[in-house]
Amino acid sequence: MDNIRYLRGWEKLKEIDGEQGERVIASLSDIAPDFAKLLIEFPFGDIYSRPGLDLKSREIAVVAALTALGNAAPQLKVHIHGALNVGCSRTEVVEVIMQMAVYAGFPAALNGLFAAKEVFADRDAKKNAPEK
Amino acid sequence: MDNIRYLRGWEKLKEIDGEQGERVIASLSDIAPDFAKLLIEFPFGDIYSRPGLDLKSREIAVVAALTALGNAAPQLKVHIHGALNVGCSRTEVVEVIMQMAVYAGFPAALNGLFAAKEVFADRDAKKNAPEK
Amino acid sequence: MDNIRYLRGWEKLKEIDGEQGERVIASLSDIAPDFAKLLIEFPFGDIYSRPGLDLKSREIAVVAALTALGNAAPQLKVHIHGALNVGCSRTEVVEVIMQMAVYAGFPAALNGLFAAKEVFADRDAKKNAPEK
Amino acid sequence: MDNIRYLRGWEKLKEIDGEQGERVIASLSDIAPDFAKLLIEFPFGDIYSRPGLDLKSREIAVVAALTALGNAAPQLKVHIHGALNVGCSRTEVVEVIMQMAVYAGFPAALNGLFAAKEVFADRDAKKNAPEK
Amino acid sequence: MDNIRYLRGWEKLKEIDGEQGERVIASLSDIAPDFAKLLIEFPFGDIYSRPGLDLKSREIAVVAALTALGNAAPQLKVHIHGALNVGCSRTEVVEVIMQMAVYAGFPAALNGLFAAKEVFADRDAKKNAPEK
Amino acid sequence: MDNIRYLRGWEKLKEIDGEQGERVIASLSDIAPDFAKLLIEFPFGDIYSRPGLDLKSREIAVVAALTALGNAAPQLKVHIHGALNVGCSRTEVVEVIMQMAVYAGFPAALNGLFAAKEVFADRDAKKNAPEK
Numbered sequence: 001m002d003n004i005r006y007l008r009g010w011e012k013l014k015e016i017d018g019e020q021g022e023r024v025i026a027s028l029s030d031i032a033p034d035f036a037k038l039l040i041e042f043p044f045g046d047i048y049s050r051p052g053l054d055l056k057s058r059e060i061a062v063v064a065a066l067t068a069l070g071n072a073a074p075q076l077k078v079h080i081h082g083a084l085n086v087g088c089s090r091t092e093v094v095e096v097i098m099q100m101a102v103y104a105g106f107p108a109a110l111n112g113l114f115a116a117k118e119v120f121a122d123r124d125a126k127k128n129a130p131e132k
Numbered sequence: 133m134d135n136i137r138y139l140r141g142w143e144k145l146k147e148i149d150g151e152q153g154e155r156v157i158a159s160l161s162d163i164a165p166d167f168a169k170l171l172i173e174f175p176f177g178d179i180y181s182r183p184g185l186d187l188k189s190r191e192i193a194v195v196a197a198l199t200a201l202g203n204a205a206p207q208l209k210v211h212i213h214g215a216l217n218v219g220c221s222r223t224e225v226v227e228v229i230m231q232m233a234v235y236a237g238f239p240a241a242l243n244g245l246f247a248a249k250e251v252f253a254d255r256d257a258k259k260n261a262p263e264k
Numbered sequence: 265m266d267n268i269r270y271l272r273g274w275e276k277l278k279e280i281d282g283e284q285g286e287r288v289i290a291s292l293s294d295i296a297p298d299f300a301k302l303l304i305e306f307p308f309g310d311i312y313s314r315p316g317l318d319l320k321s322r323e324i325a326v327v328a329a330l331t332a333l334g335n336a337a338p339q340l341k342v343h344i345h346g347a348l349n350v351g352c353s354r355t356e357v358v359e360v361i362m363q364m365a366v367y368a369g370f371p372a373a374l375n376g377l378f379a380a381k382e383v384f385a386d387r388d389a390k391k392n393a394p395e396k
Numbered sequence: 397m398d399n400i401r402y403l404r405g406w407e408k409l410k411e412i413d414g415e416q417g418e419r420v421i422a423s424l425s426d427i428a429p430d431f432a433k434l435l436i437e438f439p440f441g442d443i444y445s446r447p448g449l450d451l452k453s454r455e456i457a458v459v460a461a462l463t464a465l466g467n468a469a470p471q472l473k474v475h476i477h478g479a480l481n482v483g484c485s486r487t488e489v490v491e492v493i494m495q496m497a498v499y500a501g502f503p504a505a506l507n508g509l510f511a512a513k514e515v516f517a518d519r520d521a522k523k524n525a526p527e528k
Numbered sequence: 529m530d531n532i533r534y535l536r537g538w539e540k541l542k543e544i545d546g547e548q549g550e551r552v553i554a555s556l557s558d559i560a561p562d563f564a565k566l567l568i569e570f571p572f573g574d575i576y577s578r579p580g581l582d583l584k585s586r587e588i589a590v591v592a593a594l595t596a597l598g599n600a601a602p603q604l605k606v607h608i609h610g611a612l613n614v615g616c617s618r619t620e621v622v623e624v625i626m627q628m629a630v631y632a633g634f635p636a637a638l639n640g641l642f643a644a645k646e647v648f649a650d651r652d653a654k655k656n657a658p659e660k
Numbered sequence: 661m662d663n664i665r666y667l668r669g670w671e672k673l674k675e676i677d678g679e680q681g682e683r684v685i686a687s688l689s690d691i692a693p694d695f696a697k698l699l700i701e702f703p704f705g706d707i708y709s710r711p712g713l714d715l716k717s718r719e720i721a722v723v724a725a726l727t728a729l730g731n732a733a734p735q736l737k738v739h740i741h742g743a744l745n746v747g748c749s750r751t752e753v754v755e756v757i758m759q760m761a762v763y764a765g766f767p768a769a770l771n772g773l774f775a776a777k778e779v780f781a782d783r784d785a786k787k788n789a790p791e792k
Contacts, residue, residue, distance in 0.1 A: 174570045239338075438630070626692060636731070
């Protein structure tokens with residue numbers, strides 16, 4: 001069963017952001033390989049794989065939350081990639097982040113926009129970004 | 133122009149949650165009436181009225197952010213009402229909140245679920261809750 | 265396998281705080297029964313059940329973190345009970361909370377101490393509190 | 397010397413808010429009397445007693461910070477009293493809290509305003525509030 | 529009217545920190561030009577332009593809040609510049625930040641002091657810093 | 661007496677992490693030398709020197725809290741060093757940080773693990789790290 005959760009989680013992670021995800025998993029291999037396993041099983045195998053909320057809405061929720069918390073820039077960038085990968089437009093990502101000015105203040109929104117700017121530039125550099 | 137922003141904001145606030153919104157505005161009338169005006173103009177007149185992101189996605193973003201921050205229970209409840217009013221199902225609201233366990237921890241998600249429980253009971257008591 | 269995680273988690277939760285734990289699980293039964301299952305499986309079945317850190321140290325870590333975050337009073341109280349149940353003295357709990365004044369400020373520490381005061385009184389009322 | 401710090405702190409606490417301060421100190425007497433002593437010595441004896449920043453500015457700084465953090469309502473109320481006691485007008489207190497909408501979001505500012513509303517009503521009830 | 533808010537906001541921003549402000553506005557021009565407009569209109573045109581609290585007190589409030597939140601270093605630096613530009617001495621800025629050790633812990637205060645150190649060095653390098 | 665607190669604090673700081681501690685104290689010498697003194701006296705002279713909680717438990721509490729808060733990476737690294745210096749194994753440090761995924765979310769735990777990875781590499785480079 002754990003194996004099923006792991007495989008299901010890995011599939012979901014690939015769907016959201018395979019490249020960034022693999023990098024995170026690899027970076028844990030020496031210090032906490034079990035945490036890499038738990039990260040695939042619980043967030044991606046248990047939560048993201050649930051029916052009841054589409055993946056695009058899930059990524060909007062994460063981008064909103066990480067922008068508001070303001071203390072997890074690397075993970076925010078991963079999920080801005082993720083949001084774009086599962087169907088959000090760049091405009092939608094920018095709107096979600098701008099809206100956080102209302103709930104977490106202008107500095108949180110500004111830092112979220114700067115994270116988005118880096119992600120967009122990164123994708124432009126790779127010529128694999130057809131989002132508007 | 134300010135008048136236009138105010139009117140546009142008030143219409144948007146009514147669309148999201150007229151009843152709860154009026155209560156908040158009224159509660160500010162003695163201590164900070166200008167803040168009530170700014171609250172209608174900026175969040176609702178400027179931000180929520182922008183094109184580029186549908187209202188249902190905006191409410192998902194707020195429910196996610198306020199659950200994650202965990203320090204604004206009254207406003208979270210207002211926006212759980214708002215999410216249901218603009219087309220989210222109860223299941224979608226519950227899924228957004230559960231997902232926050234991944235980004236802000238289980239206590240934040242638990243307290244978000246208890247807020248949702250109160251809102252659902254409140255709506256059931258008023259027999260005006262056809263959401264599933 | 266999931267069944268094993270659930271059973272292992274439930275045993276661990278009972279060891280830490282059976283009474284409080286059952287109450288939390290029960291309170292989720294109508295709104296998000298799946299979350300109750302995930303709560304037993306991941307935190308208690310996966311994390312608390314790991315070797316490498318004794319249960320007393322784990323409870324010290326939680327009391328410290330929830331005091332510092334300052335936005336999850338109900339869960340802090342559950343884990344003050346938990347800390348006492350797995351072998352911390354009241355003095356040790358108070359010392360952990362006081363120390364948080366250094367890392368999260370005096371208001372966070374004060375509110376943590378008031379939570380501890382409630383828990384100690386609750387245990388005294390039940391005459392089942394031999395902690396010093 | 398510790399005695400000097402304690403006496404200096406106690407004098408400063410009385411200047412800021414003797415009544416509220418005594419209540420906090422008393423509430424710690426059974427659970428953590430040493431923390432009451434440290435609370436008088438370090439924040440009030442060491443920090444508030446420093447030259448270089450006037451007491452009114454110090455209270456503006458605290459009201460701003462506790463409004464922004466949003467997780468310490470009891471201490472925010474103590475310092476709204478304190479700000480009024482050391483010379484801030486009610487208008488100034490309200491302006492500081494409103495400004496936090498920019499830095500910590502509208503919910504934080506709203507909850508700060510509701511705290512101020514309670515404090516103002518409390519002072520009005522005691523007929524000892526000549527602030528405008 | 530919006531035009532009036534924009535012009536009033538721009539004047540206020542220049543008064544607080546024209547150079548840093550222009551840089552922030554410019555950095556938004558490609559990703560979210562509307563957010564630059566909102567940033568001038570709401571925080572500076574609506575909030576900072578209000579009577580009832582002097583600009584020096586407003587900057588003290590921001591430096592306190594951003595030090596306490598601890599997750600917006602770039603904006604904290606902008607407002608340390610701002611505080612010095614509108615009349616705070618370096619000593620007053622340092623005192624506000626030190627005081628945050630009481631409300632948000634020593635790490636928040638330390639990181640605030642290191643931000644101030646950078647700002648002071650930056651101003652010294654430009655020979656335009658007559659503050660004591 | 662202050663002198664006693666300072667000396668006691670300095671001894672305690674050296675016991676936890678002399679090298680890192682001296683660096684922090686030195687970095688404050690130009691901007692806020694009084695804060696360096698207060699930092700030795702209150703956290704280390706008053707809090708860490710208290711009986712009632714062993715030093716290893718105290719360092720577990722700090723690593724937990726700073727991982728959960730997620731906005732004080734430099735201080736988290738100092739205390740990961742500290743935890744190892746006073747007897748925690750690397751495994752115990754990793755377990756405390758992993759556990760924070762439950763209370764503050766996976767991004768907080770991930771960033772805590774990356775901080776630990778840097779500290780472990782730093783200690784390996786100095787060949788003075790016999791921890792397992």
